[in-house]
Amino acid sequence: MAETDGFTFNHTMLRIKDPAKSLNFYRDVLGMTLLHQADFEGAEFCLYFLGKLQPGETPPEDAAERARWTFAQRGVLELTHNWGSENDPNVAYHDGNSEPQGYGHIAFDVPDLDAAVAWFDANNVTFQKRPEDGRMNHIAFIRDPDGYWIEILSSSRMA
Amino acid sequence: MAETDGFTFNHTMLRIKDPAKSLNFYRDVLGMTLLHQADFEGAEFCLYFLGKLQPGETPPEDAAERARWTFAQRGVLELTHNWGSENDPNVAYHDGNSEPQGYGHIAFDVPDLDAAVAWFDANNVTFQKRPEDGRMNHIAFIRDPDGYWIEILSSSRMA
Numbered sequence: 001m002a003e004t005d006g007f008t009f010n011h012t013m014l015r016i017k018d019p020a021k022s023l024n025f026y027r028d029v030l031g032m033t034l035l036h037q038a039d040f041e042g043a044e045f046c047l048y049f050l051g052k053l054q055p056g057e058t059p060p061e062d063a064a065e066r067a068r069w070t071f072a073q074r075g076v077l078e079l080t081h082n083w084g085s086e087n088d089p090n091v092a093y094h095d096g097n098s099e100p101q102g103y104g105h106i107a108f109d110v111p112d113l114d115a116a117v118a119w120f121d122a123n124n125v126t127f128q129k130r131p132e133d134g135r136m137n138h139i140a141f142i143r144d145p146d147g148y149w150i151e152i153l154s155s156s157r158m159a
Numbered sequence: 160m161a162e163t164d165g166f167t168f169n170h171t172m173l174r175i176k177d178p179a180k181s182l183n184f185y186r187d188v189l190g191m192t193l194l195h196q197a198d199f200e201g202a203e204f205c206l207y208f209l210g211k212l213q214p215g216e217t218p219p220e221d222a223a224e225r226a227r228w229t230f231a232q233r234g235v236l237e238l239t240h241n242w243g244s245e246n247d248p249n250v251a252y253h254d255g256n257s258e259p260q261g262y263g264h265i266a267f268d269v270p271d272l273d274a275a276v277a278w279f280d281a282n283n284v285t286f287q288k289r290p291e292d293g294r295m296n297h298i299a300f301i302r303d304p305d306g307y308w309i310e311i312l313s314s315s316r317m318a
Contacts, residue, residue, distance in 0.1 A: 001187075001190050003190075003274070003278045004188075004189060004190025004211075004278075005190070005214060005270070006213075006268075006269065006270040007189055007190050007211055007267050007268070007269050007270075007275075008211055008213075008234070008267060008268040008269075008314075009191070009210070009211045009234040009235075009236060009265065009266075009267055010234070010266045010267060010268045010312070010314070011265065011266045011310075012171040012262075012264075012265050012266075013262070013263035013264050013265070013266070013310075014261065014262055014263065015260055015261060015262075015263060028160075029163075030163060030166055030168075031160050031162075031163025031164070031166050032168070051168070052163075052166055052167060052168045052233075054165075054167075055164060063318075064318040067317050067318050068314050068315060068317055068318065069314075070314075070317075071268055071312055071314035071317045072268050072314040073233075074211075074232075074233040074234025075167070075168040075169070075233025075234050076168075077168060078263075078266070080263060093259075093260060093261040094253075094255070094259035094260060094261035094262075095261060096253070096255060096261055096262050100252075100253035100259070101174055101252060101253060102173065102174060102252040102253035102254060102255055102262065102305075102307070103171075103172070103173055103174075103253075103255050103261065103262030103307075104172035104173065104174060104237075104239060105171075105172050106168065106170065106171050106172070107168075107169045107170045107171075107172070107237070108166050108167060108168055108169060109165075109166070109167040109169045109230055109231050110165065110166050110167075111164070111165040111166075115162070116166075119162045119163075146261075148261070148262075151170075151172075153169070153230055155167075155169070155227050155228075155229075155230035155231040156227060158226050158227055158229075158230045159222075159223040159226050159227065
């Protein structure tokens with residue numbers, strides 16, 4: 001359909017309480033790269049855009065080119081941080097899986113589910129569902145620092 | 160980092176009330192393709208996996224191969240339908256932007272923002288924010304049939 005040629009599902013946005021914890025988690029545990037950051041000083045919030053690059057995939061180094069590149073990709077995660085929320089005991093985000101429901105989760109494909117589980121355990125990641133829990137033993141769910149659910153699957157085992 | 164090589168941010172899951180309305184919207188208005196569907200008859204729900212393919216991009220035709228291909232892609236949208244919700248006046252999903260907040264939106268990059276807005280108007284899409292509303296005139300937000308927000312941006316205009 002000509003009208004939608006070039007439309008690209010670019011990103012998914014989640015609000016986060018503490019960027020130090022979330023950036024550590026998404027970078028160090030899931031291997032994502034911080035591609036672009038936008039600070040809004042007047043409104044006191046910051047947006048972080050992360051992508052999981054594949055080996056050999058290199059975004060442009062120039063900041064403006066890199067921003068345009070980021071917004072043209074698929075599979076980008078946007079994290080929104082309202083300044084100070086990390087020190088505000090009243091801020092806790094809703095994961096969408098208790099009432100009121102809506103959003104459910106994001107999902108990562110991994111080459112080897114057992115190796116990924118061992119890696120998450122080595123990094124003290126919280127599991128919502130380990131592979132051996134319940135009936136769907138070919139997938140797991142972990143939780144990010146805000147409690148959002150992340151499905152872990154291995155595409156080679158899906159059908 | 161070797162432990163995360165091959166990790167891929169595959170999909171984002173949203174619950175939907177009425178698959179007829181949502182599939183029409185994501186296919187006809189946003190140009191996505193239904194890549195894989197999984198019916199769970201015992202638990203009475205269905206999962207729809209959609210991707211926005213680029214011209215010339217062709218998923219495998221064999222169903223099992225196509226499923227594995229789908230779960231290895233970036234930028235897949237999973238829609239979860241609990242059977243009967245379309246006829247249940249008590250089912251309405253939470254968009255994450257009113258309290259309790261958490262999830263915010265998904266976003267599509269479009270080649271031409273003005274042309275995309277005209278296309279959405281021609282399809283009677285509800286706008287959360289037209290480009291001319293507020294200060295960020297280079298982006299818009301539309302709403303899907305459940306009210307989830309979808310940011311519309313043009314990567315060539317981002318920096």
